[in-house]
Amino acid sequence: MSVSGSWVRAARGAMLLSDDGELRPTIFAEMSALAARTGAINLGQGYPDEDGPRAVLEAAKRAIDEGLNQYPPGRGMPVLLEAIANHQQRFYGLRVDPEREVLVTTGATEAIAATLLALVDAGDEVVTFEPFYDSYAAMIALAGGVHVTVALPAPAFRPDLDRLRAAVTDRTRVILINSPHNPTGTVLDREALELIVELAHRHDAIIVTDEVYEHLVFGVEHIPISTLPGARERTVTISSGGKTFSTTGWKIGWLIAPPELLDAILAVKQFLSYVSGAPFQPAIATGLGLPDSYFADAAAALAVKRELLGSGLRRAGFEVSRPDGSYFIIADAAPLGFIDAVEFCRRLPQLAGVAGIPLTAFVRPERHADYRSLVRFAFCKRAEVLDRASAQLAQLRRT
Ligand SMILES: *Cc1c(COP(=O)(O)O)cnc(C)c1O
Numbered sequence: 001m002s003v004s005g006s007w008v009r010a011a012r013g014a015m016l017l018s019d020d021g022e023l024r025p026t027i028f029a030e031m032s033a034l035a036a037r038t039g040a041i042n043l044g045q046g047y048p049d050e051d052g053p054r055a056v057l058e059a060a061k062r063a064i065d066e067g068l069n070q071y072p073p074g075r076g077m078p079v080l081l082e083a084i085a086n087h088q089q090r091f092y093g094l095r096v097d098p099e100r101e102v103l104v105t106t107g108a109t110e111a112i113a114a115t116l117l118a119l120v121d122a123g124d125e126v127v128t129f130e131p132f133y134d135s136y137a138a139m140i141a142l143a144g145g146v147h148v149t150v151a152l153p154a155p156a157f158r159p160d161l162d163r164l165r166a167a168v169t170d171r172t173r174v175i176l177i178n179s180p181h182n183p184t185g186t187v188l189d190r191e192a193l194e195l196i197v198e199l200a201h202r203h204d205a206i207i208v209t210d211e212v213y214e215h216l217v218f219g220v221e222h223i224p225i226s227t228l229p230g231a232r233e234r235t236v237t238i239s240s241g242g243k244t245f246s247t248t249g250w251k252i253g254w255l256i257a258p259p260e261l262l263d264a265i266l267a268v269k270q271f272l273s274y275v276s277g278a279p280f281q282p283a284i285a286t287g288l289g290l291p292d293s294y295f296a297d298a299a300a301a302l303a304v305k306r307e308l309l310g311s312g313l314r315r316a317g318f319e320v321s322r323p324d325g326s327y328f329i330i331a332d333a334a335p336l337g338f339i340d341a342v343e344f345c346r347r348l349p350q351l352a353g354v355a356g357i358p359l360t361a362f363v364r365p366e367r368h369a370d371y372r373s374l375v376r377f378a379f380c381k382r383a384e385v386l387d388r389a390s391a392q393l394a395q396l397r398r399t
Pocket of ligand 1: 106107108109110133178181182210212239240241242248251252253
């Protein structure tokens, strides 16, 4: 049976439809399955391999024991709405109304989905950087939007501001940014952010900003775009507890937006998941209330891991990026004689017992040539795992 429907748009948007109309598995699924089959160390998918703060885990268990097991309020539980508002005030000096400007979602993923479905009409353009997080392309397509991209060129992955200027027009409905950026680790600086605000004003566009790695920056400042003059009234800020508290399986995310925008997004969200994980909401609230030292230590520990894997990759003969944030580092396999990272990643578990993701998974076919030999590796793993991966990767020098 051939099943038609809007999924075709999503699959095509996410570059997962083969020429004969078959849905291909994502490269993430393929590489994770390959890692599992071969026993390779999986540095493909970006999730930590140890638990986050004890207090957060205990709070979820307590919530279950205390009977918080039924539908919570549609906008989110007051304790979490308050905690999100307090977090914005504490870290960024932003005053947020927890009752009207915050919405709890089922992960940042649902926040992105609901926002794009709510705000993008058929034919509207959505501008993102490229490479881009895979759900953006799928959701823009599902909303009937047109995806316009601005390249982050290797090896520095910084945006060319003239190209950004050229990409935003009166057809642009949304400028969707992600800083710190997955997959490149780029953290947008004030100049780029100011230009985005200026362009959004000039072309009456909405800014949507995915800041799930907001606390995972290494010696640079994360500047939420909504702190810039003129940004707030047209910005939807998206984040999540998954990356900050190493609870990626809990799927508690949120968005912060002016009430008119938020109500439009809520109108969609209530028919997607309706509400999100009751016992995890007070637990993430506990996390957001942890002392500053927790957030600083989490970033510092991750910075050490970036160095561990970075130096391991360098010793193995890769050319390696130095990400300013996120879970990810980009390695160029070309110096080792591998020019096609897709083929390389399919062989890497056999060659070195390690799995990664070719960067082209985040890039549209017309730009593949610019990223062909690049691989994304996740360094959000235990030090001993990164040491073992580094030792195994060193074998590549001899192949
Ligand atoms: C992990 C990730 C998400 C998804 O967050 P969830 O809270 O797990 O849904 C969204 N955006 C980016 C850039 C990510 O890396």
